[in-house]
Structures are given as C-alpha cells and as structure tokens.
Amino acid sequence: MNAVSYFQTHHEEMTAWRHYLHSKPGLLFDVQDAADFVVQKLRNFGVDEIAQEVGQTGVVAIIKGKPGGPAYRIGLRADMDALPIHERNEFAHRSEVAGKMHACGHDGHTTMLLGAARYLAETRAFHGEVALIFQPAEEGGVGAKAMLDDGLMERFSIGEVYGLHNRPGLPLGTFATRPRELMASADIFQIEIEGVGAHAARPHLGVDPVLVASHIHTALQSIVSRVADPLENVVVSVTQIHAGKADNVIPQTAIMRGTVRCLQSTIRARAEAHLRQIATGIAASMGAVATVDYRPIVPVTENMPEHADYAIQAARAVVGPDKASLEGPLNMGGEDFSYMLQQRPGAHIFIGQGDTNGLHHPEYDFNDAIIPLGCAYWVSLVERRCAPASPFGATIDAPQRHLGQIRGLQQPRGQRGRV
Template structure:
C-alpha cells in the first residue's frame, strides 16, 4: 500500500540505513557498531538528549514536543540484535559476518524508528515528550529487562510503551493486534539424568539414562495432554537429547533440553510444577537421579486493552480500518517487550511485511523495505495522536 507523505521522500534514505545494518549484524549485547550508528544519527537529527549504555549497549533518544516537552512521556521501542544464522539470501547487502544475520527484521525495526525520530525531531508537531528506545539482546538475552534494570522507565519518566514487529505472511499495509495475551511466555528447561554406565550386552548391571530420558520425554507430553486445560494454549517441546559416545557402552549420564510456552501465568505455574514432580518420579522409577533446571525467561506479552484499541485506531488511520485485524490469534513465540508491558501500559502490534517473505529466523529471510513508509507513518501518527499539541 503506497504511503504518500514525508516518508515517501525519506524511504530511499531509510532503506540505505536498513541495508547497512543488515550488512553488519551483531548478536545479543554486542551491538556496539549498531548502537554507535543509532546514537550518531540521533545526534545528527538534533534530538534533545541521546543516552547510551543502558542495558549495556542500549540507546535512548529524547524528543521534546512544542512547549518544551511539558506533559506526558511515551516510548517507542525497536530491537537491534541479529541471530546466529548463516545467511543465504544472496542479496548484494547480505551479511558480511559469517554465521550472523538479521533473520528477524530487527534491522528494519531500527531503521523505521530512526526514520520516525528524524521526522519527529524536524516537525515537533506534538506536545509532551517521546523516548525512542533502541534495545539490544531481544533474541534470548532479555535486553528489555536489562534496560529497565538500568533505570530506563524511571530515568525518563516513561508512562506508556509501544512496540512493533514485522510479520511475514501478512501483506504490506496491514496490521494485527489483540487486547490481552498476544505472545507466549518463553521458558527453558534442562533435565540432567545420572545413571550407571556399563556394557551394552549387560544392561542389567547398569542404570540406563537413555531409557529413563525417553520415558521422561513421553511422560512430559502428557502434562499438556492431560493436565492443561485443553481450551488454554501451552506447548512443551524437548528439542535436545544428548547421551553416549559409542555403540556398545551404556552411558553414565544424559541431558535433555527444551522450551515451555504458555499464554497464562497460571498455566506456566502448572507446567513447571508438574514437570518438576514428573522428572523426579520417573527418574526414581528407572533407578536414576533426574534433576530439572527450569528457567523463566520472557513473560507473556499481554497488551493493555485500552492501549491495544488505541494502537489499532492508529493503524487504521494509516492503512484503513479494513486492513487492521483487531483480534488476531495469539502466537506461541516469545518477545521480551513483555518486560516493558509488565511495568507500563502499552501495546505491541504486528505489521505485515509481505506474503512471499520467508519466515522469521529463516536463512532466506530479508526485511521487505516496502514496509518502511508504513511503519514510520504508524510511529509518527501514534505520537501526534497520543500527544496532541496544546499550543
């Protein structure tokens, strides 16, 4: 969907920023170059304040509206980090760092928020204050929490928070959101099994951790199948099983790893408690010692109902009501913007990046630059609506 406004003229410049970031991806908190590029551009745009080093490598820019910024403070957030994936797009601006690529579109998120910051700093057609947040380590590093722990929300007096993520499979010019849970909590589990090694021909003289591990995997699936309310979403996936070194030795130990994802805190509690009991009891039944280490990583990403409605209204202003899904089906993927939504009212929205774009976290994925004027327009329309000028 064409957007004919200031961003129509800026799209080529913002695209160049995006492709430079794509060429130079960085992981987790190691977004040193990316953070420097962002901070330099924000200073070039004439922001009122540019703060660096929050959450190790996070950057925050402050833009005051008419009246010196008096009034409410809202925040817009983009993530900056890439993924440990070998890129196979064969694009001229493909990653120059082997084994690292922007496979989730964070380069596009960063570029769009930079474009919005440039426009807002030029026009100041709003009251109050906007904080533009550029966050590291979304991909498993909880960078949002690290920035909060460094005083992000209190230092800048942030009252409301908004996030956006591109979504393959949705046409450019469409948005999707819902009140309440939009994305799942994301937890990690590690099960360690200690048995007794021995000869494969004499299993009765051993305590086999592989057989015990297989039993634990099978039993664990019954938690979702038989303990969880079938009307509530939950996923328990064992994704790693490491044991043994050769074909004629029963090993002494095994290790399982996986994830648990839920949309309700009480479901999260249930699965952790049942898994803890099941691991110990199945291990005892097989004569091995089995231990569970359960790590709660990202909470449920839950939109405030009023803010979700507001964000949908903004999207409708940009692309039209028929192009906004206000009650999209939740996804079981995780997102650390959840930490910000736990602290302040706000909303997270999906923006269509194209029906033919490869899936997120795929080595053939590339952000569709046609989304740039749409995403930038969403940000600036949100600011100018949330913070209307009073003079």
Template structure:
C-alpha cells in the same frame, strides 16, 4: 490519515539506512556499531537529548513537541540485535559478518523508528515528549529487562510504550494486533538422568538412562494433554537428547535432556515447572535412576494493555485502512518487560511473501517502511495532539 507524505519521501533514505545495518549485524549486547549509528543519526535529526549505554548498549533519544501542556511522555521501542545465523540470501547487501545475520528484521525495526524520529524532530507537531528507545539483546539476552533495570522508565517519566515487529506471510504494510496475552513466556529446562552404565548385551546389570529418558519424554507430554486446561496454550518440547556414550554396545551412565516450555499465563507457567520437575524425578525413581532437573525462566508472557491496544489498532487502521486480529504467538518477546512497567501495546506489521523470521533466507521487506514509520509517528501525534 494514510502513509505520511514526508515519510514516503524519506523511503529511499530509510531503506539505505536499513541495508547498511543489514550488512553489519551485531549479536546480543555487542551492538556497538549499531548504537553508534543510531546515536549519530539522532544527533543529526536535532533530538533534544541522546543517551547511550542504557541497558549496557541501548540508546535513548528525546524529542520535545512544540508545546508541553500536560507533561505526557510516550515511548517508542525498536530492537537492534541480530542472530547467530549464516546468511543465505545472496543479496548485494548481505551480512559482512560471518555467522551473524539480521534474520528477524531488527534492522528494519531500527530503521523505521529512526525514520519516525527524523520526521518527529522535523515537525514536532505534538504536545508532550516522545522517547525513542533502541534496545539491544532482544534475541535471548533480555535487553528490555536491562534497560528497565537501568531506570529508563522513571528517568524519562515514560507513561506509555509502544513496539512493533514485522510478520512474514501477510501483505507488506498491513497490521495486526490483539489485546491481552500475545507472545508466550519462554522457559528452558535441562534434565540429567543418572543411571548405571554397562554392556548393552547385559541390560539387567544396568539401570538404563536411555529407556528412563524415553519414559520421561513421553510422560512430559501429559502436562499439556492432562494437566493444563485444554482451551489454554501450553507447549512442552524436548529438543535435545545427549548420551554420555557414543558406542553401539554401551548403555551409558547418563543422558541429558534439554527443551523449552511455552505458556500464555502465570498459572500454566507455574504448573508446567512443577509438573515437569515431579514427572522427571518420580519417573526416574520408578526406573531405579535419578533425575536432576534445572528449570530456567526466560521472558515472561507479553501482555498488551486493553486501552492502548485499541488505540494502536485505530492508528493502524488510519495508516493502512484496516487492522486485523493477530494470532497468539508461542514465540517470546522481551518487550514484555517494558509492558510490565508501563501500559502500552505491541503490533505486527506485514512483511509480505518472504521467508519466515529466523530463517537464513529471510530479509526484511523495505516496502513496509512507510507504513511502519507512519504508525509510530501517528501514535505520537494522536496520543499527544498539538495544543
């Protein structure tokens, strides 16, 4: 079953929806206009139920099949939020909101799920219920966690859930997926190194937090190289070094380090947090300084379920002719929270030869729309075949 004819017919219309969303990006939970557009379209499609305000600004639409003999409910999720990036595409439909941009393709995800919803509401050629989920605040706000905390899964008795993300660098409309751990846990840390400031010409009268911080930065790399199993993935990156002084001749009183930790397992996540704290504390003590460590856990590891992943790959192959094995991704994805509550799978759809996501020149490739819409629609029709 290749791209569905009806969705090919809707390609232009869905593209117009996508470009309208691209012009009006909204960040985190401030997706008020986007949510209103989504709810309005779901109503026009004839959805059986539409609820707004789930997870603060999320939208849920319910579409019932022609029959419901088994009580099966499948959830399909798209993210709606943009990024705080100044767009540099020069497109005629470029962002009209200064400092905000759909630089990760969530406009495309939303438009594709709307296209699938329109098709499913028209045809209803399935036995059960589909719940379309439009989520805010994927980009760091944990909107998926908030929607789950609002009881979404139990309220609609969602039994399986499926998500999708575009992926630049591979042919538009092609697919890739992998079972098990897929996207990394994303943690952050801040280390404040307190020393004793003074004149740079008299370092012996100080406890230099800059030198101490340099030792800590170097030592933190031993977490990946000497503490973690070499065949497992772990990244510890110090991304910011800030001093309490900006003068050339002053040794500062304190230095603040900030960074991120990415892991693919609970074990390594716990290991990294424990080792980071001890390395910072004891290295500072050895230099006569003190270190205050704050460790912030972000999104958990996103884990695809085996059975649902195999099914999602089968559907992708039916749509595009093949489904590749996706690489491990050290970026984060808060669809992880939904996969912790229900079995399901997350797939990548090719975006073609475009700038990478989170780049000011990125743009979602509208040529991927028919394949993405067809995958979602086919997930429903194959998982809940008409009675």
C-alpha cells in the same frame, strides 16, 4: 506533505540504512555498530537528548514537542540485535560476519524508528515528549530487562510504551494486535539424568538414561493434554537430547533440553511444577536420578486493552480500517518487550511482512516495502496519543493505573466469561 508521502520520498535512503544495518549484525549486547549508527543519525536529526549505554549498549533519545501534552513521555521501542545463524542469502547487503545475521528483522525495526525520529524532530507536530528506545539483546539476552534494571522508565519519565514487530505470513502492509495476551511466556529447562553405565550387550547390569529420557519426553506432553485446561495455550518442546559417544556403551548420563511456552500466567507455574514432578518421578521409578534446572526467561506479552486500541487506531489512520485488526493471531513466540509492559501500560503490534521466509530462517530478509508504513505508524501513534484535544491525550497516573488494570486481568481465562 503527510507522513506516508514523506516516508515514501525518503524510502530509498531509509532502505540504504536498513541494508547497512543488515550487513553488520551483532549478537546480544554486542551491537555497538548499530548503536553508533543510531546515535549518528539521531544527532543529525537534531533530537533533544541522547543517552547511550542504557542497559549496556542501549540508546534512548528524547524529542520534545509542543507544551500541553501528557505529563509523561510516550516510549517507542525498537530492537537492534541479530541471531547466531549463518546467512544463506547472496544479495549485496548480506551479512559480513560469518555465523551472524539479521534473521528476525531488527534491522528493519531500527530503521523504521529512526525514520520516525527524523520526521518527529523536523515537524514537532505533537504535544509533550517522546522517548525513542533502541534496545540490545532481545534474542535471548533479555535486553529489555537490562534497560529496565538500568532505570529506563524512571530515568526517562516514560508513562506508557509501545513495540512493533514484523510478521511473515501476515498480509503485506497490514497491522494486527490483540487486547490482553498476544505472545507467550518463554522458559527453558535442562533435565540431567544420572543412570548406571554398562556394556550395550548387557543392559540389565546398568540403568539406561536414554530409555529414561525417552519416557520423560513422552510423559511431558501430558502437561499439554492433561494438566492444562483445554482453553489454555501451552507448548512443551524437548529440542535436544545428548547422551553417549559409542555404539556399544550404555552411557552413565543423558541431558535433555527444551522450552515451555504459555499464553496464560496461570498455567505457567503449574507447567514448571509438573515438569519437575514428571522428570524426577519417572527417573526414580526406573532406578535413575533426574536433576531439573528450570529457568523462566520472559513473561507473557500482555497488552492493556485500551492501549491496544490506541495502537490499532493509529495503524488504521495509516492503512485504513480494513488493514488493521484488533483480532490478530496469537503467537507462541516469546518477546522480552513483555517486561516493559509489566512496568508500564502499552501495547505490542505486528506489521505484515507478506509471503516471505519465516523469522529465524537463514534466507529471511526484512521486506523494505513496509518501511514507510512502519515509520508512519509510529508518527500516527505519537501525534494521536500526544494530542490534548483528542481522547488519546488524557493525562493519567500511568504506573498506578496500569497496576490496577493488571490486577483485573489476573483471573483465569475460564472465569472471564464463556460463550
């Protein structure tokens, strides 16, 4: 029985796992229910090692194959956490926790990696060893970095690492990725504007921070239109403005919050510098004072080209060459898997969820139809990458080679060749 047939046979059981995980969501590092479920299943599967509380509540499992594979372990990562969203679905497996739901499909990601774990532990039809990484706090808590800070790569001898995420709108059961940049960096900012409060009928006696905020909001879009190279991808979004509590009072202060997303590291630092300059300069010109708190959250998710090719070849072995593209869509969403790709070579890939509600929607639900394909993709990647007789199995000094490749990718996009 091949991998796809195996997972189709176990599809109903794995769907039940996914529904259980969906019904018990946890936020950030508070994913103990999911972590306990993962550990219980891994023990039943007979994996060789299980480490808990990696990066607070993360789980890492080791499965050993045949001797003669790479001189390091292949890391496969799935995220476990949910979102602070009130679920509007009414199906039987809806969230049991008010105000929390799996609106990004991490329940499905965990299920697919668990399915692959069972198959790999049963068959051991690969060479070398595999590290299965179940991560907390992808949604804003930077759980990937917490696991890295806890020695993830060094403790478990991981030489390269791969991630998988569902994507609504991508045709059902297809795969897509890209070499180099795939997903954007994600930074957040807060601008506090100190003006002079006054009676709303006598605005000339005050300095209106709401007016200042309006001018700053408009001017920040010049970062996109006049600071960034037209070939660079950047988004600046002001998502909150808070000021005042009365209709007849010009408030003393206003607070703006938002996010900056970039697909090239070269524009990321410039965007921050110009945001600070615009906010403080406009505020000063209008008699107010602006204080900027700018916080980088995650870097650009940047695949290594050869590892993106490994990933897409593994996907093509499952779904065929016409359903796995190395020219997938760019995504301005952020992903903390980017921190793992900064430490080790690897790639992130999307699996098509079909025409469903989008990620972070209160009526989103992971499409169970893709569970067998996601499991089979992981198995395909491991068996190909860890096969000494194939070109995928070459032993390399992964960290050193990775650093050399990263240095080669740091030139600005415009210098990489134009058509």
